[in-house]
Each structure stands twice: as C-alpha cells, then as structure tokens.
Amino acid sequence: MGEGGWVDGKAEYEQRFDDVLSAVASACTRAGRASQEIRVIGVTKTVDKQAIDPLLDVGVREFGENRWQHAREMLMHPRRSEATWHFIGHLQTKKAKYIVPNFDYIHSIDSVPLLQEIERQAERFERQLYGLIQVNVSGEETKYGVEPHYARALLERATQCKRLQVVGLMTMAPAGVSEEEARAVFRGLSSLRFELSEQLGLESLTELSMGMSDDFPLAIEEGATMIRVGRRLMGDSFTPAG
Numbered sequence: 001m002g003e004g005g006w007v008d009g010k011a012e013y014e015q016r017f018d019d020v021l022s023a024v025a026s027a028c029t030r031a032g033r034a035s036q037e038i039r040v041i042g043v044t045k046t047v048d049k050q051a052i053d054p055l056l057d058v059g060v061r062e063f064g065e066n067r068w069q070h071a072r073e074m075l076m077h078p079r080r081s082e083a084t085w086h087f088i089g090h091l092q093t094k095k096a097k098y099i100v101p102n103f104d105y106i107h108s109i110d111s112v113p114l115l116q117e118i119e120r121q122a123e124r125f126e127r128q129l130y131g132l133i134q135v136n137v138s139g140e141e142t143k144y145g146v147e148p149h150y151a152r153a154l155l156e157r158a159t160q161c162k163r164l165q166v167v168g169l170m171t172m173a174p175a176g177v178s179e180e181e182a183r184a185v186f187r188g189l190s191s192l193r194f195e196l197s198e199q200l201g202l203e204s205l206t207e208l209s210m211g212m213s214d215d216f217p218l219a220i221e222e223g224a225t226m227i228r229v230g231r232r233l234m235g236d237s238f239t240p241a242g
C-alpha cells in the first residue's frame, strides 16, 4: 500500500477471485440457488489505486469503499466507469454531497435526515441512485445500523423519494461470533426483508447485502444477493479495519 508499496499482479488477483467464485458456487449449490443471483463486491477500502487494473482485468466489476477520503482517490482512476461503485461505510449526513455524485449504491442508510439529504443531493446532481437500509439485527454489538422497527419507518419515508430508490437491506454480523450466531443474523435480515416487502407492498425491495470474507457462504445460504469481500480477494496487504 501507499508509495512504493507492493501491489499484487493479475495472477494473484485471478487466483483469489476464482477461489471466491468457487466458494460462491458451492454455497449456491447447497442452497439451491443460481450463482448469477450473487453480486461479488470487491472491497478496496485499503488497497492501492493500482489494484484496480488487475481487479478489472480478472473480471471484478463492483467495488466497495467505506471512506470518502480513500474513495476519492480510487475514483480518479481512468477506468472507474467500468465498475459499479458501492459506498458501504458509515455516512455522515454532511458527507452525502461527496458520495451521491460518485457512487451508484449506498448501503449504509441509517436515518431519515441522511435519507433526505441523499435525495436532495441526487436532485442537485441530477442522479438516480440505489440505496439499502443498514440494519443492526443482532442488538448491541455493532455500532451502526438501525433497529429493525426503524427500518420500516425509513422505508415508508423512502417511498417519497424520486431519485433514490431503496432496493434492499444491509447488515454486518458482529466480529468474532460463532457460525450459528452469524447465520442467525443473516436469517434475521432475510426474514425482515420478506416481512417488510409484504407489509409495505414493496416489490422492489429485493436486495440483501450481507456476508464478508469469513462468512459469505453462510450469508448466501441465507439469501444474500450482494456479498462484500475484502481480505479474501485483496490478499495480505489488506487491512480489515480500513
């Protein structure tokens, strides 16, 4: 990373991407799902901008960033338009003006003021974009995300938006939990999506962004449509804390 840092070549990214894709395929087989239902978001939050070329070359088409400071550098890449960009980190309302013109998806909507500010900036920049509500399924352990009952209020509010389309829910399993606990979190988000789309008649609420390097196979078994993969795709230079 950084100046003079070591950046892996195409072969290393290819091997890791193949490894991720075959783990996706096995999880899909176990769950009776089709691999095409899963979008793999490569989380580039701590990697050097030079990693974008080999990642695009091996077929990664979705990138996830969690901080504007790092993202702005990545977005200067001449091939940025070959990929879809996902903002996956906590977003302060006052930073929405930087994220809205540059990203296609925002996974971390967690308040009405943020929702409204995203819509306002989308109008200003004449953009259409997609959003997901970040939900804290497990309770106390993670800092970010809304309580499940507040997700409903946010979705109701979102139906008034013209430029922002809320298409799903996102969550993170708390770090260091057991497989069963992680699975319970993913299953909880999956049933919440189902209930909310039924109750509010929202056919467009189809996405579940859940699962990271350690737990994406479980998330896929529980219905994930987007997985966010950092370490397992980026290799040893990746710093998970970002």
Ligand SMILES: *Cc1c(COP(=O)(O)O)cnc(C)c1O
Pocket: 043, 045, 066, 088, 089, 172, 212, 213, 214, 228, 229, 230, 231, 232, 240, 242
């Ligand atoms: C860092 C990060 C990831 C990727 O984590 P890995 O465990 O390295 O795969 C996914 N989602 C969010 C929100 C992140 O901040």
